Amino acid sequence: MAEINIIPLRVCNEVRPGDKIDSMIADSLLQSRQALADGDIVIVTQKIVSKAEGRIVELEKVKPSRKAVRMANDHGKDPRIVEVILRESKKVLRASGGVIVVETRHGFVCANAGVDQSNIGGDDLALLLPLDPDKSAATIKNTLESRTGKKVAVIITDTFGRPFRNGQVNVAIGVAGISPIKSYVGTADMHGKKLRVTEIAIADELASAAELVMGKIDSVPVAIIRGYKFKYVRKCSAIELVRPEQKDLFR
Amino acid sequence: MAEINIIPLRVCNEVRPGDKIDSMIADSLLQSRQALADGDIVIVTQKIVSKAEGRIVELEKVKPSRKAVRMANDHGKDPRIVEVILRESKKVLRASGGVIVVETRHGFVCANAGVDQSNIGGDDLALLLPLDPDKSAATIKNTLESRTGKKVAVIITDTFGRPFRNGQVNVAIGVAGISPIKSYVGTADMHGKKLRVTEIAIADELASAAELVMGKIDSVPVAIIRGYKFKYVRKCSAIELVRPEQKDLFR
Numbered sequence: 001m002a003e004i005n006i007i008p009l010r011v012c013n014e015v016r017p018g019d020k021i022d023s024m025i026a027d028s029l030l031q032s033r034q035a036l037a038d039g040d041i042v043i044v045t046q047k048i049v050s051k052a053e054g055r056i057v058e059l060e061k062v063k064p065s066r067k068a069v070r071m072a073n074d075h076g077k078d079p080r081i082v083e084v085i086l087r088e089s090k091k092v093l094r095a096s097g098g099v100i101v102v103e104t105r106h107g108f109v110c111a112n113a114g115v116d117q118s119n120i121g122g123d124d125l126a127l128l129l130p131l132d133p134d135k136s137a138a139t140i141k142n143t144l145e146s147r148t149g150k151k152v153a154v155i156i157t158d159t160f161g162r163p164f165r166n167g168q169v170n171v172a173i174g175v176a177g178i179s180p181i182k183s184y185v186g187t188a189d190m191h192g193k194k195l196r197v198t199e200i201a202i203a204d205e206l207a208s209a210a211e212l213v214m215g216k217i218d219s220v221p222v223a224i225i226r227g228y229k230f231k232y233v234r235k236c237s238a239i240e241l242v243r244p245e246q247k248d249l250f251r
Numbered sequence: 252m253a254e255i256n257i258i259p260l261r262v263c264n265e266v267r268p269g270d271k272i273d274s275m276i277a278d279s280l281l282q283s284r285q286a287l288a289d290g291d292i293v294i295v296t297q298k299i300v301s302k303a304e305g306r307i308v309e310l311e312k313v314k315p316s317r318k319a320v321r322m323a324n325d326h327g328k329d330p331r332i333v334e335v336i337l338r339e340s341k342k343v344l345r346a347s348g349g350v351i352v353v354e355t356r357h358g359f360v361c362a363n364a365g366v367d368q369s370n371i372g373g374d375d376l377a378l379l380l381p382l383d384p385d386k387s388a389a390t391i392k393n394t395l396e397s398r399t400g401k402k403v404a405v406i407i408t409d410t411f412g413r414p415f416r417n418g419q420v421n422v423a424i425g426v427a428g429i430s431p432i433k434s435y436v437g438t439a440d441m442h443g444k445k446l447r448v449t450e451i452a453i454a455d456e457l458a459s460a461a462e463l464v465m466g467k468i469d470s471v472p473v474a475i476i477r478g479y480k481f482k483y484v485r486k487c488s489a490i491e492l493v494r495p496e497q498k499d500l501f502r
Contacts, residue, residue: 004463006255094500101500109415159451163414163501164360166494167432167452169459171416181418184467200410200462201418208420209460211451212255212479216435228463243417249345249352250414250501 002227007034008213009222011048021052021136022143025222029148034224036150041225042140043210046129046158046173047116048221049136055128056120057084071095081115084126088113093251099161104129107242108173109251110160129158133174134237141176151232153177157207163250170211172203175238178230180204201241202230253478258285259464260473262299272303272387273394276473280399285475287401292476293391294461297380297409297424298367299472300387306379307371308335322346332366335377339364344502350412355380358493359424360502361411380409384425385488392427402483404428408458414501421462423454426489429481431455452492453481 011028015021025044029036036042050056064072064079068086072079076098086092089102099111106129108114114129130136133156141154156174161167172180180203187198210223245251262279266272276295280287287293301307315323315330319337323330327349337343340353350362357380359365365380381387384407392405407425412418423431431454438449461474496502 002464003259004257004460006257006460008254096500099500163499164494165422165452165455165492167450167455167492169452169455187467199418200467201416201420202463204416204418204420205459205462208456209255209257209463211456212453212460212476213253216438216451225463241416241418243415248414249347249350 004209004225004227006209006213007224007226008220009034009224010219011221015048015051015221017051017054017056019052021049022140024048024052025140026143026147028222029144036144036148036152036224037226038151039226039229040150041153041155041178041206041228041230042144043155043157043207043223043225044137044140045214045221046114046133046156047127049130049133049140049156049174050127051120053130053136055130057126057128059084059124059126071100075100081112081117081126084128085113085115088115088128103245106133106173107239108160109242110158114158114173129173130156134176134239135174137174137176151177153230153232155203155206155210156238157210159211169204170207170214172201172207172238172241175203175236177232177234177236178203179233179236180238180241182230203238203241255460255476255478257460257464258475258477259471260285260475261470262472266299266302266472268302268305268307270303272300273391275299275303276391277394277398279473280395287395287399287403287475288477289402290477290480291401292404292406292429292457292479292481293395294406294408294458294474294476295388295391296465296472297365297384297407298378300381300384300391300407300425301378302371304381304387306381308377308379310335310375310377322351326351332363332368332377335379336364336366339366339379354496357384357424358490359411360493361409365409365424380424381407385427385490386425388425388427402428404481404483406454406457406461407489408461410462420455421458421465423452423458423489423492426454426487428483428485428487429454430484430487431489431492433481454489454492 062080064083068083072082137154159168310331313331315334319334323333345352388405410419
């Protein structure tokens with residue numbers, strides 16, 4: 001095993017709706033002293049992808065449903081935000097103390113459907129998750145590869161809370177070029193015994209590693225992870241990280 | 252933000268019960284070409300700590316209780332393993348399909364109380380989590396600091412599964428010198444708006460980052476994370492990462 005490096009990358013300009021985020025990341029890379037290398041994994045925070053894709057809702061234009069008003073009253077939230085959360089969700093799993101845990105339309109389980117109000121630039125705005133984060137990742141990957149000539153993987157991330165443990169961690173919500181799970185099925189341990197622990201969610205671990213250089217306020221929306229060996233794949237999806245409901249002991 | 256490096260460290264010899272793991276890690280460091288630096292975070296996999304501390308159970312000596320036999324029959328497990336899991340647990344949360352999710356005596360929620368049968372060197376052996384992982388971390392930290400003269404933090408890790416998402420990720424079960432949660436409470440975002448997302452579980456993210464160089468079969472039980480700025484603290488515990496039961500929506 002060799003060393004792995006996590007390299008922060010600032011994006012040159014503030015991202016606005018309609019921007020081409022793939023080109024902006026490529027430009028920022030080419031303008032930085034940082035060149036891409038074959039096998040790099042480029043980690044991109046959801047926020048700049050969503051902004052560029054115009055996934056912003058003006059709350060004054062949102063008319064909350066009766067259900068949203070009722071839930072908002074029960075949980076001390078803005079009814080318009082609750083309406084936005086419900087529109088982004090397939091199903092509400094739990095609601096308590098200002099947090100509504102849902103299954104998003106993509107299939108992810110997270111608080112408030114990933115709807116965010118910080119770092120957007122207006123009190124009356126809400127930012128949604130990208131519509132198709134795998135597709136967003138693939139677009140960024142293709143542009144980076146054609147602009148730099150290097151073969152890379154891309155992961156789009158968001159910070160999620162989780163049951164049992166305090167604090168949020170950064171996880172993968174979109175992937176391109178990398179299988180999100182590394183399987184050790186059938187592999188033997190150092191003593192020749194078959195491993196029981198068989199799958200590591202490497203895309204989530206890579207996302208968490210990247211968060212260490214991103215921070216919350218330092219405006220580092222992109223990180224490059226260099227030196228991590230992975231199998232390059234054409235077909236992959238962050239939905240592989242979602243445990244099917246019927247196999248989940250905590251739904 | 253500067254670059255962060257994740258440096259793998261092999262431990263020179265196979266760890267056996269009664270070994271001083273703190274000295275072994277210090278020896279391995281001093282024998283490697285890798286010097287410690289002030290502010291390094293040394294991540295140590297639970298397995299070598301538990302082995303050194305003799306947290307190994309010979310299953311032939313375990314007499315399963317009636318409860319263990321019943322659960323073993325229900326879930327297709329070895330009754331002796333179930334007995335060991337129950338002894339390590341305060342409470343069983345769920346049991347299904349060979350997995351028993353418990354609250355360990357420390358307070359962690361994980362599958363099979365962290366009891367492990369791979370990479371131990373015998374079919375009839377089970378490895379338990381360290382009795383007091385924070386204390387184990389503190390011992391390693393003190394020895395590394397006195398042997399190298401550098402100020403470091405230490406995190407002891409294990410791979411845990413989690414609800415909603417497939418695959419395991421490496422998390423912190425013991426810490427020394429570093430607060431496991433980074434709080435952004437009261438911090439303003441780029442636009443002066445107060446952040447709603449307020450706590451990041453950095454010890455878990457550091458653990459996940461370290462797993463990327465550790466792997467499952469490569470016998471890299473230690474990683475050094477260099478370049479991550481953290482506040483050095485005297486008093487800390489990985490139990491800060493555990494959400495109290497009454498605040499957990501999924502217990």
